[in-house]
Amino acid sequence: MNVTDQTALVTGANRGIGRQYVLELLERGASKVYATARRPESLDFDDTRVVPLRLDLLDHESVLAAAAAARDVTLVVNNAGISTGATLVTGDLAAIRRELDTHFWGTLDVIREFSPVLAANGGGAVVNVLSALSWFAAPGAGAYAAAKAAEWNLTNAVRLELAAQGTLVQGVLLGAADTDIMAGYDGPKIDPRDVPRRSLDGLAAGSIEVIVDDWTAMVKASLSGDRAAFYTKITELLGAA
Template sequence: MRIGGCRALVTGAGRGLGAAFVQSLRRAGADTIYVGMREPRELNQPGLIPVALDVSDPDSIAAAATRCSDVSLLINNAGVMKPDACLLDVQGSNDLHEQLAVNLFGMLDVTRAFAPSLADAGGGCVVNMLSALSWASLPHTSTYSVSKAAAWSLTNGLRNELRAQRTQVIAVHVGYVDTDMARAVNAPKLAPDVVATRVLEAIERGDEEILVDDTARQVKAAMLWPRPLYLGPDPGR
């Protein structure tokens, strides 16, 4: 699909990567950009419409879908990460539920709510922000990786179901992005505007998957190693 003239909704658009998507859409000529935020604030740029949207709240999603009934591009960007959560303790279980509520069920519920609008627009496009950690789990990312692996599988399922209405579904995998979520990470990070620009280019190419950076490409390639990366260190060494 073409970005120019489209009507887009970005979830989690108040800051970080979501805000970068909003500005990239403006530069690319989007007609209307619905800026989904838990706590909307006044926006003074033409074409930007703040929308109250909490992706973990079904009533909030329903209200946004009613208000933004002309969306042709949906960018599921909202996400949460609970670092250092352990799968085997009580707090880790709570953290996992919170991340699944946003990273998995939020993505599903928002897509379901806006699927009719996308169909009315001739199919449109859904972009799901995933992660290189959809394919691997690090000691400090266990619960987050579970949520992103589930979201990757969800994305593949949604692509199958939305194909009949000609909706393009893109899975976006990337390593660390220079946002608040990765503030404590001491590793190379990609600028949010670079990620947003590359994703918009993928939309216009008609891609179904984009590996934004070398990290995502390397992690996916490592799934085919003799000992795949997702198995972790070799206990025999």
């Protein structure tokens, strides 16, 4: 997909990576971008092609309303997410459920409601912003890692299910980006603008998976190796960070 003249919808567009997706889509000539947030009044884009829209992944009625309002969408970017810092064994169960409700159930809700819209408009594409933590776990990120692992395989499953209607489903995986959600992380962070740039380049090439940074490439390369050795290495790297 070349995004020029396409109509996109971006979840979690008020800050961070979501905001950068909106800006990059505009830069590449998108005809309209529905910028969504739980509080659309927090959106501050100075471009008439941007249409603010309320969408809360934990509110099914808001997803329905967004799908009804944005009937011309050809590209959906599922970016919205949270990080509670909950651990799985002793962490707050409500926080753990919120992670899964957001990243798995919320993302699935958006895909289910917008799939008919994409089909009616020729197929289009879905982009799911994932994480290197889809493939491993780190201290203090158990709930987030589990939720992102579920979202990663959700991405694989809906890719197969939507292929028949001509919808490309892309997973975008990255380590830490310099955004509000990673403010407490002291390790290396990539420029958040790199995420939509590489993702949209990938769409133009028909790529179903985009690895944004070297950290994530290292994690992926380790998957076929010995897990004990990997976790020894990752613990040393995170300790150094």
